Amino acid sequence: MPRTKVYEAVTERLEILDTEGRVDAALMPEIDPSRTRDLYRDMVLMRTFDTKALKLQRQGRMGTWPPIKGQEAIQAGVALAMGDNDWLIPAFREHGIMVLRGVPLHLVFAYWAGDERGSSYPEEVRCFPVAVPVGSQWQHGTGVGLSLKLRDEDAVAVTFGGDGSTSEGDFHEAVNCAGVFGTKTVFVIQNNQWAISVPLHRQTAAETLAQKAHAYGIPGIQVDGNDVFAVYAAATEAIERTRRGEGPSLIEAVTYRLGDHTTADDASRYRSEEELEEWEGRDPILRLRRYLVEQGLWDDDQETVLLEEAASWVDGQVKALEEMEPQAPEEIFTSMYAALPPHVVEQMQSLLEEVRS
């Protein structure tokens, strides 16, 4: 009765662009220079609207907002790797990729300002609404991936979550079922290292989150999440693999939440100034700008124009938000069911009588 090795695994980490803006030419994915500039524009746009949302919140024009500062490379890189028909199933810190996938920014703002219409995206936008219960969206990612597989549709489901969500049972169930059924799902973990106040080492004793893929029999990889080229390369590989019908895979993108968990949080209560400063030095946007400048693809004039354009576009979206007519009171009822049951109609009428009197 021998004691033998039945399984052995290696988890890889991919880094292409360093903090000084230098790339590893051997690993560098093929991206047209104009697309690289677009990636940069996308990331600056995200930073611009994220900053704006924080201001609006402080002015009382926005509700609770979960900032994405520092996580722009993951969202821009994955968005670039996705195809037109692919589905996005976000958690709640994915406004960047949601906007890149076609969700109008003023609707993203509307949702966080407390208006359900902010989750009613245009018909052609293949994106699930924000999922607040942590980790629950992973299951939808598996379900949509199964749906696409059963219909033999040329599309994949890309689903996002944070490091904290990998501690939820739903993460385990979702990735496990995706492996069993070979669903067309790509799981992207935005490991920003803090789940509100709890650091990663209190979420798991595992060295990486990527290695969890091994337990479900699917490929997993860790990437430097502040390196847009590494994210793009890993996402392309995973998405194309899934698209070819070779099953789901998992990407752990290691990043850092440069902001608070939400505007209701104060991260200085639980993490150090030194740690924050260290990660500010690894800012994904600075890094890509250094690369672009080094390559002669970007200069100060372009930067000035971009910042002006981004600010003006975001202002336009804020205007669109503030021009939305308020919801009618009955709208709290009207979408509860395809056809409202009589008792709900009665309750709706009683509210209307109350507001009209």
Place this chain on the structure above:
Amino acid sequence: MSGQNAEGRALHAVPEVATEKLTIAQAVRDAMLEEMDGNDRVIVLGEDVGVDGGVFRATEGLIERYGPERVIDTPVAESAIVGMSVGLAATGFRPIAEIQFMGFVYPAINQLFGHAARMRNRTRGRLSCPMVVRMPYGGGIHPPEHHSESYEALFLNTPGFKVVVPSNPYDAKGLLVSAIRDDDPVLFMEPKRIYRAFRDAVPAESYTVPLGKADIAREGTDVTLIAWGAMVRVCLDASEVLARNEISAEVVDLRTLNPLDRETMIESVVKTGRAVVVHEAVRTGGFGAEIAAQISEHALLQLEAPIQRVTGFDVVFPLAQNEKHYLPSRQRVVKAVEKVLAF
């Protein structure tokens, strides 16, 4: 996931479609079969629903007929069964998810309450979850712990679901067809105690029983018994006993708890002047309390006596040896009727 074993022998012969006399379990299967025939977006998923045909045989023969892509044996993961169904339903499928026993639904509550019931409202109608979650519920079969619960009140306190509970084979088929065609999530509670207790003539062709419409299971003039699922039989039995003493009980089988057919219920109570609500679930916060409240709101002055409830006790559902003490019985219903008549 093939319907054949290693020798290539079919594990289950494809049973005859729709005979005349069906049990509730067969009627449930019949409804799924017809809807799967008519719409290839209707799929079934759950634990042991495929090769095994379901632990109560409600999905027997489906995998042979529709294959493992439409009759999906899932890992043992209730949250995933419902969570995947949310993803499937929001992108064009009509999943019929089976939770093997209602007592095992807790892990799926986050997906049911947090997403399935909310998706339409959350997206203002852009996405929805047209899905049926079937679950055998209730006591009476002497099983181990967690196999006898009746949790309808949890779901009735969560807006966004429809809640349907058939009491006989004819309704089981017609209501399930309606549930599958419904554009919102439907919780379909199957009274496992009477899955195979009796047979009814069930039309072979497709038909629907509308959601939100109660049935007068027995006409009467002295008292209204209001029940659903397995308790309808108990009320009908009690009515027989009462009839021998010349007490005429009307039995209202609600069939759908949300939407509730208040009109039929109130009309009956106005006619008889007395009401007894009967349910298996625990008493406090049970749906009987809501029914009593609604009768009070709409027919208080027509009542000849206070409304009585015959329900489970506020205790954990007992294991097999003591379940007889828990479950509402014919005798308890008769006693409650005598009480309202003597008031």
